[in-house]
Amino acid sequence: MNMTNTETQTQFWQQLKQDNLLVGDSMPIHQMAHQLWYVRVMLGFAGWLGALFLLGFVAIGLEFIMKNAAAAILTGSLFCAAAYALFRMVKNKENDFVEQFGLAVSLAGQGMLCVGWYQQFEDSKQLLFVVVFAIEVLLVWVMANSIHRFLSTVAALFAMSLFLKEYAIHGIMLGAIAAGVVCIWLSNKVLLKPLLWAPIAYGFVCALLWFEIGRMTPLFRSTWSGDYYWWLRYAWWSGMLIETVVWLVATRLLLKRQNISLQSKQAYCAFAASIAIGVVSFFVSGIASAALVLILGFAIGNRVLFGLGVCGLIGFLSHYYYQLQATLLYKSAVLAILGIFLLMIRFAFQRYFKSGNEIGKQEKLGEQS
Amino acid sequence: MSEEINQYKALVLNGLEQGLVKRGAEHEVMQRAGMLPNHQQWQHFFDQLMLWLGVIFCGSSLIFFFAYNWDAMGKFAQFALAELAIVVSIAVYVKLDKQSVAGKACLLLASLFVGALLALVGQTYQTGADTYELFIVWAIAITLLVVLAQLAALWLFWLLLINVTVNLYFSTFSGIFGLIFGELAHLWTLFAINVTALVVWETLSLRKKLTSSSSHLQQPPSQPESQPQPRATWAIRVLLFASGTFITTLMLNAILITYEVRASSRIITMIVYAIFMGVGYWYYRHRQKDIFALAGGVLSFIVVLTALVAKYVIDIDEGGGFLLVGLVIIAQSALGAWWLKKVTQEVGA
Numbered sequence: 193m194n195m196t197n198t199e200t201q202t203q204f205w206q207q208l209k210q211d212n213l214l215v216g217d218s219m220p221i222h223q224m225a226h227q228l229w230y231v232r233v234m235l236g237f238a239g240w241l242g243a244l245f246l247l248g249f250v251a252i253g254l255e256f257i258m259k260n261a262a263a264a265i266l267t268g269s270l271f272c273a274a275a276y277a278l279f280r281m282v283k284n285k286e287n288d289f290v291e292q293f294g295l296a297v298s299l300a301g302q303g304m305l306c307v308g309w310y311q312q313f314e315d316s317k318q319l320l321f322v323v324v325f326a327i328e329v330l331l332v333w334v335m336a337n338s339i340h341r342f343l344s345t346v347a348a349l350f351a352m353s354l355f356l357k358e359y360a361i362h363g364i365m366l367g368a369i370a371a372g373v374v375c376i377w378l379s380n381k382v383l384l385k386p387l388l389w390a391p392i393a394y395g396f397v398c399a400l401l402w403f404e405i406g407r408m409t410p411l412f413r414s415t416w417s418g419d420y421y422w423w424l425r426y427a428w429w430s431g432m433l434i435e436t437v438v439w440l441v442a443t444r445l446l447l448k449r450q451n452i453s454l455q456s457k458q459a460y461c462a463f464a465a466s467i468a469i470g471v472v473s474f475f476v477s478g479i480a481s482a483a484l485v486l487i488l489g490f491a492i493g494n495r496v497l498f499g500l501g502v503c504g505l506i507g508f509l510s511h512y513y514y515q516l517q518a519t520l521l522y523k524s525a526v527l528a529i530l531g532i533f534l535l536m537i538r539f540a541f542q543r544y545f546k547s548g549n550e551i552g553k554q555e556k557l558g559e560q561s
Numbered sequence: 562m563s564e565e566i567n568q569y570k571a572l573v574l575n576g577l578e579q580g581l582v583k584r585g586a587e588h589e590v591m592q593r594a595g596m597l598p599n600h601q602q603w604q605h606f607f608d609q610l611m612l613w614l615g616v617i618f619c620g621s622s623l624i625f626f627f628a629y630n631w632d633a634m635g636k637f638a639q640f641a642l643a644e645l646a647i648v649v650s651i652a653v654y655v656k657l658d659k660q661s662v663a664g665k666a667c668l669l670l671a672s673l674f675v676g677a678l679l680a681l682v683g684q685t686y687q688t689g690a691d692t693y694e695l696f697i698v699w700a701i702a703i704t705l706l707v708v709l710a711q712l713a714a715l716w717l718f719w720l721l722l723i724n725v726t727v728n729l730y731f732s733t734f735s736g737i738f739g740l741i742f743g744e745l746a747h748l749w750t751l752f753a754i755n756v757t758a759l760v761v762w763e764t765l766s767l768r769k770k771l772t773s774s775s776s777h778l779q780q781p782p783s784q785p786e787s788q789p790q791p792r793a794t795w796a797i798r799v800l801l802f803a804s805g806t807f808i809t810t811l812m813l814n815a816i817l818i819t820y821e822v823r824a825s826s827r828i829i830t831m832i833v834y835a836i837f838m839g840v841g842y843w844y845y846r847h848r849q850k851d852i853f854a855l856a857g858g859v860l861s862f863i864v865v866l867t868a869l870v871a872k873y874v875i876d877i878d879e880g881g882g883f884l885l886v887g888l889v890i891i892a893q894s895a896l897g898a899w900w901l902k903k904v905t906q907e908v909g910a
Contacts, residue, residue, distance in 0.1 A: 201572050208593065213586040220575035230853050231901050234860045238894030241867065245887030253880025288902070289895035296891050380587050383577045449588060450600065490606050493596045499795070505614075509621060513628075520629035524622045531618030538611035541604075 229496045236339045239292055243299030250304060257304065264308030271301025272331065279336045295340055302327070302347075321355035324348075338391040345395025346402070353403065363427030366407075367434020369400045370484060374442045377488050377497075397485055397497060401504050404478040435480050436470025442484065446491050457544065465537065475526050477515075478508030569594040609662065616666045620673030627681045636685055643678040647671050659709075668710040672703040672718065693729035696722050713796040720758055724803075727751055745814055745826070752807035756837070759800040763849070766797070798853050808837050809861045816868045838862070850908050852901060859897035866893060 201219075208214050250257055250267065257263045275298030282290045305327060313320040328348035332341050349369060356362040373396045376382065381389040407428065443466045447459050473480030486501025488494070512523060573594045576582050582590050591597045598606065623646055627639065634642075654667035676699045683695050700722040707719045731747035815830040838858055845854035870889050875882035 201569070204569060204594070205572065205576075208590060213583055213590050214576070214581055215583050216581060218581065220572055220579050220581055228852055228856070228905065231856045231898065231905075234856045234901075235894055235898055237860065238863055238890055238897070241863075242887045242890035242894070245871075245883045245890060249880055249883035249887060252883060288898040289892065292891045292895040292898065296887060300887075380577075383574070383587055383591075384580070386574070386578055449597075450603065486610075490598060493591075493598065509617070513621075513625065520625045521631060524625035524629060527618045527622035527625060531615045531620075531622055534611045534615035534618065538608060538615060541608060541611065 232339055232342075235292065235295075236343065239295035239339060240299060240343075242292070242296035243303065246296055246300035247303045250300065258307055261308045261311035264304045264311065266308075268301045268304030268306075268308055271297050271304060275301060275340075276334060279340070283336050291337060295337060298331070298335065298340060299343070302331070318355060318358045321351045321358070325351040325355065332392060332395075336387070338387065341388070341391035342395045342398075345392045346399050349396070349399040350402075353406075361427045363407075363429070363431040364434065366400075366403055366428070366431030366481070367438060368431075369396060369403060370435040370438045370481060372396045373400055373484065373488070374438050374445075377492060378442065378445050394496075397500060400481050401478075401485065401500065404481045404504070404508065407477065429474070432470070432473050432480065435473065435484075436467065439466040439470055439480065439484060442466075442488070446487075449491075461537070461541070468533070472526075472530055475518075476508065476512050476530075478504065478511070482508055570596055612663060612666055616670050617673075620670050620677075623674055624677045624680065627677045627684065630684055639681055640678075640685075643674060643681050646674040647678065650674060665710045665712045665715075668706045669712065669715055669718075672706050672715060675699060675702050675706075693726045693733060696726040696729065700726065717796055717799060720755070720800075723754055724751060727754065745811060748807055748811050748814075752804060752811065755800055755803040755807065759797065759804055762797055762800060763844070767849070794851075794853075797851075801854050801857060804837070805857050805861050808834055809864055812861075812865050813868050816865070816872060834865070846904065850904075852905055852908065855904060856897075856901055859894075859901065863890060863893045863897065 205214070205219055209217070254267075257267050275294040278290050278294035278297070282294075306324060309320055309323050313323070325348050328344045328351060331344040332348065335341060335344065349365070353362050353365045356365055373393075376389060376393040376396060382393050440463060443462050444454065447454060447462060452458055469480050469483050482501050482504030484501075485497050485504060489497030489499070489501050512527075513520075515523075518526075573582075573590055573596065576590070577587060588597060592599065623643070627643065631639075650667045650671040654664050654671070657664040657667065679695050679699050679702070683692065700719055703719060703722075707715050727747060727750050731750070811830050812834045815827040838861070841854060841858055845851040845858075867886060867890050871882070871886045874885050
């Protein structure tokens with residue numbers, strides 16, 4: 193860091209201090225920047241690969257463990273406990289080898305736990321999924337490693353979805369995960385305690401997009417059961433309805449953050465767009481979730497979320513071509529109406545808001561409040 | 562890489578984490594540091610989002626429409642519709658400012674409509690859907706539009722069409738080409754195309770950067786400073802990802818599937834892999850620092866070395882072999898993490 197940068201930073205911090213936005217007089221201690229997202233992805237993948245081989249070692253070299261439920265659960269628990277100890281040992285220090293080793297040992301341990309509990313609850317999948325969910329939530333809380341927390345968050349949400357699938361109500365998880373995404377990202381948790389909450393927040397986003405992909409694959413397709421007829425038909429719709437409500441809440445929070453009156457034209461436009469996206473998601477699945485991630489990414493200045501949202505939008509739109517619930521003519525009409533509607537909104541937006549009058553009014557309103 | 566290092570951002574994030582920002586003032590502080598969008602940025606974002614989504618939805622709509630093959634509409638009417646759509650989008654482009662985003666969006670729309678027209682030709686004259694001819698003609702037909710648009714996304718779309726063409730071509734003629742180039746001919750071709758695109762892209766962005774910095778130096782101080790064109794990092798990363806994936810897959814084939822891959826082919830693969838990794842390391846470590854490229858290289862290296870160790874060790878002792886390979890992966894990734902951290906600190910310093 194050169195002197196100019198340090199001076200500029202000090203000046204900026206002093207200005208914040210003068211404006212009474214800070215607590216205390218000290219400058220923040222410069223900490224090592226958190227690892228870049230793609231380095232984390234690389235390490236997560238390597239940890240997962242290492243865990244597979246460790247699991248292979250136990251399955252082949254110590255075969256009896258995998259054949260006995262109690263032995264698998266005990267060994268898996270010991271592996272997880274060892275990983276916990278390793279993470280605690282290097283907390284606030286930098287030791288990449290120990291962290292990677294801990295990650296691989298814990299993932300291998302979780303694999304053994306799943307095998308053990310599966311043998312234990314072979315006749316009751318519901319119990320198996322509840323136990324896995326509880327284990328993963330516990331691991332999110334106690335394991336002081338961001339990659340681990342991210343993977344455990346995704347695993348916990350996945351286990352919960354599979355549990356709900358047993359009752360054919362897994363569709364509502366869509367709305368629940370979307371609510372989680374908005375609650376975490378639009379609160380200050382990620383900013384104030386990033387080591388704990390950032391991986392959880394990213395876990396929720398990935399789970400949301402994964403869940404949308406999952407509903408297009410046989411993974412989340414329930415087998416027909418007369419007992420759950422109503423839910424089989426309407427759970428997805430309920431999930432999407434909840435997601436639309438989540439969209440409206442997110443819009444309200446973002447408008448508030450920008451000091452825009454809820455009675456302004458801009459606010460009406462934003463709410464109308466939120467409802468439109470919710471309606472569209474009933475026809476083109478995945479659009480509402482991807483757009484939510486995109487908007488949140490822009491709102492909080494997070495380029496990873498923004499990129500995920502763009503990829504999601506392109507992916508879900510491409511997949512729409514292959515969905516069989518509607519004819520191509522119908523899909524074409526849906527897309528044409530939507531496309532023209534969006535371009536008209538843009539036209540109206542340019543015509544009514546680009547003049548600057550409305551913005552000026554809103555800014556004045558913001559200053560007054 | 563420079564855009565990733567926002568000194569205010571790091572300062573504010575550290576301040577927030579250490580509890581130095583007053584409760585309730587978090588957003589105000591972030592806004593001042595330029596981390597959150599203001600009214601104007603929101604307006605711009607909303608404007609761009611509506612424009613691009615609207616354009617993509619309209620373009621896709623026409624493609625879906627022709628794919629439906631609606632009998633009630635005559636063939637001539639369908640051709641007229643597709644051609645009219647192309648003409649209108651190009652006419653709007655001509656009318657608009659050529660460098661404006663809306664103008665570029667019109668060219669993207671025209672490119673999609675060309676695809677729809679070609680699909681209609683294929684449908685009408687029974688040349689089949691999803692043939693490699695359709696995609697290569699589509700790519701050739703829109704080349705001029707792509708050059709005019711100067712838009713990274715459209716260039717990548719053009720390259721995607723070429724990639725699809727190669728895949729479809731080799732799935733049709735794998736028999737003949739398989740005899741000459743082996744089973745991996747399509748992977749080699751895809752690697753060659755993507756790596757060439759990567760080299761061309763990097764060279765052009767480097768030249769552009771040099772040109773803008775030299776013109777920047779020549780400007781008299783009274784004139785407003787022209788900003789150097791930003792390097793389309795995301796597009797380059799897509800190409801890096803594609804090239805890296807293809808060459809790593811080729812290496813895995815050379816290591817693991819020895820009975821299908823000839824010895825000479827294996828040696829060539831290893832040489833090409835070594836050159837790709839070596840040149841990549843030199844360029845992205847010393848010339849154009851990019852941690853994404855280096856992290857990708859580390860991952861590729863981990864996968865390749867793991868395959869190599871696994872091949873020789875697991876045959877000797879399965880149980881012990883798995884343990885050893887697991888430990889090798891952990892050691893490699895820890896070493897990779899340490900090195901990447903060091904490079905990140907250097908870049909940030």
